[in-house]
Amino acid sequence: MAEKKKFYLTTAIAYTSGKPHIGNTYEAVLADSIVRFKRQQGYDVRFQTGTDEHGQKIEIKSQEAGITPKQFVDGVSGEIKSIWDLMNTSYDKFIRTTDEYHEKQVQKIFKKLYSQGDIYKGFYEGMYCTPCESFFTSSQLVDGKCPDCGRECQPAKEEAYFLKLSKYADRLIEHINTHPGFIQPESRKNEMMNNFLLPGLQDLCVSRTSFKWGIPVDFDEGHVVYVWIDALSNYITGLGYDVDGSNALEGGEDLFAKFWPADLHLIGKDILRFHTIYWPVMLMGLGLPLPKQIFGHPWLLQNDGKMSKSKGNVIYADDLVDVFGVDAIRYFVLHEMPYENDGLVTWELVTERINSDLANTLGNLVNRTISMTNKYLGGIAEDKGIQEDVDNELKVLVTSAYKKVTDKMEALRVADAITEVFAIFKRCNKYIDETEPWILGKDESKKDRLSTVLYNLIESIVTGASLLEPFMPETTGKILTQLNANKKSFGNMGQFGLYVPGTKVTDKPEILFVRHDIKEVLEKAEEIRAAQAAANGGSKEDENVIDIEPKPEITFDDFGKMQFQVGEIIACEEVKKSKKLLCSQVKIGSQVKQIVSGIKQYYKAEEMVGKKVMVLVNLKPAKLAGVLSEGMLLCAEDAEGNLALVTPEKDMPAGAEIC
């Protein structure tokens, strides 16, 4: 017997800073549908997902909660896992980056790359540009100055490790060019090439000393492995990979040898860069083959603008499931998601989709078929061989559906694949109209024809239900149970007439999907919203807290070097060539300075005029997009990057010193 072909799929691991919303959950469900389909096709599948649990944000959140970081991530990771379970995701492995075997291997990986020179120790000393918050290697400096702003770079206290990307860049470019399917969707490939690979890669900082909650660099105390080497490695450590070749075995099997390279890394489009550049470089450094495909999927968004926990308008999978049921939500997220563009999720859209597709088309079809079988045939439909032309049309569509579904799934067009399955159910409804069983039922002489018709229907529904399994596993089970049918194996999808003659359908058909009244749903949503707001409203934690990377301590002298004054904006215009810049004329005392700021998205030029703002005045002038800027307007920035100008709390004259 030929050995089964293997298929290894991973999702990104979810960050354990909080409960995942419906968008995150989407990825797990999408992965699950792909994996279930592969299993149906007969592949030997491994599906890995999990949680990413290190980092400063978690360190701080756990402090606020008054518990250890480990206790904190144990809680969140458990919650994430329970939602994945609720959604019926059939993962084989749920990895946590705090798992001991993972941490140990990450240290070994780090050490190996270091000993090969792929990771090197860099220093901020003389290379750190404080205003740019960036560090540079000596080769990057221009005349010993910051290549970005041209100013002196400062000696800094931190030292850090860097991953040398340039060494493998050519190989990676070659690989991407010779493996067209490597990056999906294809349009993303250009972005990676044009923005990063072709212009030349900057080395990646892979360690931190500013926080402790991470995997320690075991040969250099105080350093902690920073996110990417830690997180990305999960794809191989989860298979038992060991740097020195002695891979861990599971059930006596070397999973790494069997499953690596991954067939598909399923990730959000926002982290494509890390998976298509840094991860391959790491793998090359380790001498391992690259994954076959990386798919950066779009996101499911909520359309009511900014979402935040304190407003209570975040849509969570478990809330939706409470109202609609697991499979309804699986259906919605899989069906609504196009291939390249972001999709939208709202309570209204979910309700419409479910009513129209699940309750009307599918649920009602199963229900009417069973009730007719009971009413006219005592629950037993058999093929009496009285065929008509319309039957063929139905059969052709039903028996060829699996091929269409397969094509769509191979191309990762999951939404289109579901549509192909539903084409069967729609065709069944039409078939009922064409054959008019209720008329056949009135004529005893047509009984054999009636039986054939209903048999054809049941057979078609069984086929459709079987094909539906990767997407809505519970529903498949429910339908088959009501029909007393066995699931059709994938190899038999092209055959018609496998429903066992003499089988009796249930005499009490259960409603598969209830129709929901939009008003009631919205009321329910409002309750959930209120409960969420109440739970989060009072506290300042969660979304309202922003933690940024701490900078080295400065002396009062350092502070004293900076001169702040109140300025009045007397004129302002857009910088034509730029997407973000406004150019303001700012009156400060008796002089007027021209200042360029990146706030076009948040302020219109007209509304700037007349504002009193805080200005850092003695900043060395620099050119931005070709326009001279002689200072800096102070702004506050929130977690989404929204900016607000800082203005004096009482009216103060232009030129007043800020001290």
Added chain:
RNA sequence: GGCGGGAUAGCUCAGUUGGCUAGAGCACACGGUUCAUACCCGUGGUGUCAUGGGUUCAAAUCCCUUUCCCGCUACCA
């Protein structure tokens, strides 16, 4: 600013290498039907295929102009 993608029915989008009266789903309207979860089936669009020009026997499809959107990236003193 650089690179890339897009602009097709009220809405969401299909339209393969240029070729029959430009399509699907949803929504809406009307008609049919009654087995069924007021469900199902059918019918209905004068759409400047964003704009202006060009290549061609023939262009939504290829080339150039303009406008607007989106993604990544840079700049956000």
